[in-house]
Amino acid sequence: xxxxxxxxxxxxxxxxxxxxxxxxxxxxxxxxxxxxxxxxxxxxxxxxxxxxxxxxxxxxxxxxxxxxxxxxxxxxxxxxxxxxxxxxxxxxxxxxxxxxxxxxxxxxxxxxxxxxxxxxxxxxxxxxxxxxxxxxxxxxxxxxxxxxxxxxxxxxxxxxxxxxxxxxxxxxxxxxxxxxxxxxxxx
Amino acid sequence: xxxxxxxxxxxxxxxxxxxxxxxxxxxxxxxxxxxxxxxxxxxxxxxxxxxxxxxxxxxxxxxxxxxxxxxxxxxxxxxxxxxxxxxxxxxxxxxxxxxxxxxxxxxxxxxxxxxxxxxxxxxxxxxxxxxxxxxxxxxxxxxxxxxxxxxxxxxxxxxxxxxxxxxxxxxxxxxxxxxxxxxxxxxxxxxxxxxxxxxxxxxxxxxxxxxxxxxxxxxxxxxxxxxxxxxxxxxxxxxxxxxxxxxxxxxxxxxxxxxxxxxxxxxxxxxxxxxxxxxxxxxxxxxxxxxxxxxxxxxxxxxxxxxxxxxxx
Numbered sequence: 001x002x003x004x005x006x007x008x009x010x011x012x013x014x015x016x017x018x019x020x021x022x023x024x025x026x027x028x029x030x031x032x033x034x035x036x037x038x039x040x041x042x043x044x045x046x047x048x049x050x051x052x053x054x055x056x057x058x059x060x061x062x063x064x065x066x067x068x069x070x071x072x073x074x075x076x077x078x079x080x081x082x083x084x085x086x087x088x089x090x091x092x093x094x095x096x097x098x099x100x101x102x103x104x105x106x107x108x109x110x111x112x113x114x115x116x117x118x119x120x121x122x123x124x125x126x127x128x129x130x131x132x133x134x135x136x137x138x139x140x141x142x143x144x145x146x147x148x149x150x151x152x153x154x155x156x157x158x159x160x161x162x163x164x165x166x167x168x169x170x171x172x173x174x175x176x177x178x179x180x181x182x183x184x185x186x187x
Numbered sequence: 188x189x190x191x192x193x194x195x196x197x198x199x200x201x202x203x204x205x206x207x208x209x210x211x212x213x214x215x216x217x218x219x220x221x222x223x224x225x226x227x228x229x230x231x232x233x234x235x236x237x238x239x240x241x242x243x244x245x246x247x248x249x250x251x252x253x254x255x256x257x258x259x260x261x262x263x264x265x266x267x268x269x270x271x272x273x274x275x276x277x278x279x280x281x282x283x284x285x286x287x288x289x290x291x292x293x294x295x296x297x298x299x300x301x302x303x304x305x306x307x308x309x310x311x312x313x314x315x316x317x318x319x320x321x322x323x324x325x326x327x328x329x330x331x332x333x334x335x336x337x338x339x340x341x342x343x344x345x346x347x348x349x350x351x352x353x354x355x356x357x358x359x360x361x362x363x364x365x366x367x368x369x370x371x372x373x374x375x376x377x378x379x380x381x382x383x384x385x386x387x388x389x390x391x392x393x394x395x396x397x398x399x400x401x402x403x404x405x406x407x408x409x410x411x412x413x414x415x416x417x418x419x420x421x422x423x424x425x426x427x428x429x430x431x432x433x434x435x436x437x438x439x440x441x442x443x444x445x446x447x448x449x450x451x452x453x454x455x456x457x458x459x460x461x462x463x464x465x466x467x468x469x470x471x472x473x474x475x476x477x478x479x480x481x482x483x484x485x486x487x488x489x490x491x492x493x494x495x496x497x498x499x500x
Contacts, residue, residue, distance in 0.1 A: 029268055030370060031414060032393075033218050033392065036366055036367075053370040055359075
């Protein structure tokens with residue numbers, strides 16, 4: 001048990017018997033009123049998003065989770081297939097559980113994954129990742145109307161808005177949370 | 188912004204006042220933690236002093252003394268709140284009290300103030316006219332809870348559970364259960380196109396605003412979804428004020444005995460002072476937040492010169 005005030009982003013909680021990961025936590029003090037914690041939680045099993053507001057003194061049932069490395073093998077359009085690098089055991093999780101992760105994960109790459117017992121709760125995508133540009137439209141000369149940006153598609157299929165000087169075959173660093181371009185990466 | 192605010196109130200014959208920031212007594216508010224310090228002097232007994240969480244403790248004395256409508260821009264201090272995009276423990280508050288006015292008159296005055304502050308760059312969510320909703324309407328529209336029919340905590344808790352919230356079985360106040368619902372389903376989803384006056388708060392939320400049936404004559408102003416101001420039609424009935432003082436002080440002492448936070452004394456004559464005020468409506472407005480929104484910024488750190496978070500790094 002922990003106090004709701006100690007909950008952080010990433011804390012795993014058991015709510016009505018189901019594991020949830022805290023994806024957003026905000027302290028709120030209503031105009032007249034004691035301290036509350038506003039939580040946004042995600043169920044790794046179903047992808048369900050839940051909103052909860054707890055008094056900072058409320059008890060919450062936290063669960064012990066463990067990080068293990070998994071190699072991302074591929075997706076078949078329905079599920080992600082991953083392999084635990086320590087036991088070579090393969091696991092399959094519905095893609096709907098981690099929406100849009102197929103655009104962020106690279107085939108063959110190893111990711112830290114959060115497990116509760118045998119259940120995969122979270123695939124930890126690093127906050128900044130370098131991607132190869134697979135497709136980039138040619139910049140139109142003199143086109144500065146859009147603040148001189150254009151869309152490119154990465155090796156993983158992620159569409160990112162970038163400055164017009166970025167070309168196909170180049171690498172860029174992307175903020176994986178906001179999906180925004182950070183900088184060009186020189187080889 | 189400061190110049191425009193001063194010129195607005197000066198032009199309407201409000202007197203600008205400058206009251207102490209250090210005070211030996213405070214108005215009891217169990218949910219606001221204080222900063223305490225000591226006055227030490229070799230010839231006098233040592234005295235505990237508090238940084239005021241709002242200048243109202245002195246401003247209301249002036250109103251009771253017949254100073255008329257007054258305003259003040261001052262630094263205020265609240266302890267134990269988080270440091271974040273919309274909070275800094277030291278902040279700038281604008282308080283204005285209008286005599287012979289109620290909270291509805293204060294809406295019109297505040298709209299005029301916002302009109303005076305707006306320029307060509309001002310976003311729509313700060314531009315008058317204000318939208319208006321009562322807490323009852325907002326709660327009904329955004330989550331289908333009819334507050335007037337759930338005046339008992341147990342029945343409101345059943346509504347909260349129906350909406351999927353976890354309400355522990357330990358006893359809690361109606362206000363706490365209300366806040367679970369309000370903070371999850373109402374406040375984050377309030378309409379944000381225009382400034383919003385959220386009016387008539389439930390009477391169970393104890394404060395020094397006039398009570399009218401199950402509601403209080405109190406509103407909060409939201410701009411872009413951020414709480415900017417709080418307004419009361421100030422309570423003046425001695426028995427109600429004394430009741431508030433003793434109940435709230437008891438809550439405060441219980442809470443702070445547990446937490447070990449400082450307990451400010453209350454002035455035993457203050458209830459009499461408040462009861463001596465003429466009819467008056469007071470507004471307290473967070474100016475750092477207002478400036479942040481006027482400048483189209485996302486956090487107080489972008490408008491405060493030295494936010495505490497960066498000072499502590």
